Amino acid sequence: MTIEEAQKEVDQWINTYGVRYFNELTNMTILTEEVGELARVMARKYGDQSFKEGEKDNIADELTDILWVLLCIANQTGVDLTKSFKDNLVKKTQRDNKRHISNHKLNSNKDEQ
Template structure:
C-alpha cells in the first residue's frame, strides 16, 4: 500500500463521522500518548523494566500502527501530501548525511 492510499483510507474512515479530524493540538496530545505507549512496550521488551507476570503481552506492531494512523490524520487535516513530504525529507538526508556514516562495503 502506498502512502497516498493510506491517506485516502484514513480520510474515508474519518469522513464518515460528523466530528471529523481533531484539532492539531489534540492530535499532538494523542500522538504523544501513543509514543508513550510505544516507549512502554519497548522498555518491557528491550529495557530494564519487564512486564509483571499478570500483564498481558504487548503489541509492538500495533503501537507503531497507532502512531502511523495519527500521523496520517495529522497530515490529512493539514492537507499535507505525505509522499511528497517523505520524498523531500529523504532527499535532504541523502544530501546532508551521505558522508556522515561509514558506508557498508559490497561483497
C-alpha cells in the first residue's frame, strides 16, 4: 500500500464508520497520546522499566495508531504526504548528505566513546 492509498483508505473509513474527522486540535492531542503510549512500550522493552502485569509489547500496534492519526491530520489539512515525503527527502539529502558521514560520534567504535 502506498502512502496515497493509505490516506484514501483512512478517508474512506472515516466517512463510512467514523461519521467525520475529529477537529485538528483534537487529532493533535490524540497524536500526542498515541506517541506517549509508544514511549511507554519503548521504555519497558528497551529501557530500564519492566512491563506491568497485563501490559504487552505492542510496538507495531502503537506505531500504526500514530500513522493513522498522522494520516487523518494530513487529510483534513490538505497535505499530500507522498509529495511532502519526497520533498522532505530531497531537503534532508541536500542538507545532510555529508553531515552524518563525517560525524565522528556515529562512525567511531562505541567502546571508544
